[in-house]
Amino acid sequence: MRIAEDTRRRVLRAAHELRYRPDLMARGLRTRVTRTLALVTDSVASEAYAGELVYGSLLAAAARGYLLFVCETGEDVELEGQLVEELLDRHVDAYLYASYFTREVEVPDALRSQRLVLLNCRAPGSGLPSVVPDEVAAGRSAAAALLDAGHRDGIWLVGETEPQVIAAAERVRGMEEVLGAAGARLAGTVPSAWWPESAFEQFGAFLDERRHPRAVICFNDRVAMGVYQALAVRGLRVPGDVSVVAFDDSDLAVWLRPALSSVALPHRELATTAVELLLGEGDPGTEHRVPMPLRLRESIGPPRASWRSW
């Protein structure tokens, strides 16, 4: 300690008075560390609810003194390549590679050598760490909620089960597990796109075939909105005539009347978990499954005693 304490103080004070701050670009040039992260995503604004993916990343990054670049590729591989190059040119420290719905993705080569966590998607065989919602458990929760209310028969699924939609397949697995254990089963599936319009049409047509569902599991809240509408038009009540449970727990779930029971898709938590992993906190295992909590509301009741009276 060769410098006089007094001098030390004066220097520090001067720095403070001049509002000195280290130039992170210059520092980065030497250390190759920029304290920036990038969120590379297919599409985040298009799906309103995926905005929480950005927000969660933002929060977690800021809490650790990192700034976040946000990129959107619109699933355009060429654009994605360009954006990744741009990020690389700026020496981003680490990458979040995200999808707005859970699916398998192809990670661009240029990112393979970077610090990288997959967010709401996975790349099988790549060994890359990924953070995804626990959809199997979510399926179990939805089915269990109906069982708890006394439902055994007439439980229908509304939605589409395309192979690349991981959520659908895993949820069904969870449901069948729990229903099977209770000696019950799904009565069938009403095919519908994951939107209110489609659900209104398809589920309406289904009702008009004089089918009498006692409970309905919708693949998301928007589908449930269409189901509510189809029921309302026909004078059927929720949950008096039909119980409804869905997935996502978006704003809609609270806005619908009666309020919709829904298994939450915790986008924000997915993102914060991914950032923690990315920054080397916590277990570096390969696949992290984030729980999807059930939000029980008024849309589930005991099954109607008889079917005949409709």
Next chain:
Amino acid sequence: MRIAEDTRRRVLRAAHELRYRPDLMARGLRTRVTRTLALVTDSVASEAYAGELVYGSLLAAAARGYLLFVCETGEDVELEGQLVEELLDRHVDAYLYASYFTREVEVPDALRSQRLVLLNCRAPGSGLPSVVPDEVAAGRSAAAALLDAGHRDGIWLVGETEPQVIAAAERVRGMEEVLGAAGARLAGTVPSAWWPESAFEQFGAFLDERRHPRAVICFNDRVAMGVYQALAVRGLRVPGDVSVVAFDDSDLAVWLRPALSSVALPHRELATTAVELLLGEGDPGTEHRVPMPLRLRESIGPPRASWRSW
């Protein structure tokens, strides 16, 4: 041109083969240019529809070879200050300062000396360029849509008119202008928060006072959702008994039945316009008003002939 053409080619080819790309951080250290923008916002994920503000900024930035930092302050002034410092430390070229709803803001001092455009907000007296939706014209459009359908009386407003909410005041001005010119006027306002629950309660209570509105202007689509619910519960039809028009043109407008007429809040276009301004394209005037187009759907019809029959 002292270098042999052949040599030139060989160098260029080698650069290409080695996938050479200039280090933008090193370049930035010299030129003080990073080709990065920052979007500093109060809250963007919380309001799902404001995500388009991010997306528009992203698109416009990427199209020009800029990368975008996204920051969210949660209206926490201290956090805002810290984030701005972090951005400054990284030599961001220019700033978008945004709000999720149109309002007057206090721009942090540190940003005053930076290249800056206000997005969906304004700072009166600052002389800073800003991009905002043209709410007065939007109010005119909403009122005109009702006038066109033949409405003159029983036109009620649903929503809250707090002073700091610019949209409300300006829309009302536009409505009164157009209605006044047609010898009509607003019958009154049903106070309600800008959410379905509140609108359902307040507008429901209003109906139960045996008031007979023929048309309703809602401050946003979510309020309209609550109004739809309140009407449905009472056996009233849209647009047969009551016409409805709203603002935002969010997804909800299309999902509601019948589909809701709504004056669009073009978040994406606001953002792209702001980026253009920021990057020195186009007229550097102070306040830019982006048009809000009316999306006419099934929720508006001719007024009910008589009030008595309800």
Next chain:
DNA sequence: TTGAAAGCGCTACCAC
């Protein structure tokens, strides 16, 4: 321990 100097990868400038 500590101060001086080199160097990160690039651009700007200035002699030639």
Next chain:
DNA sequence: GTGGTAGCGCTTTCAA
């Protein structure tokens, strides 16, 4: 015109 050199603001290394 154009090639060489200084230097952007920091960290790292090395010699004292």
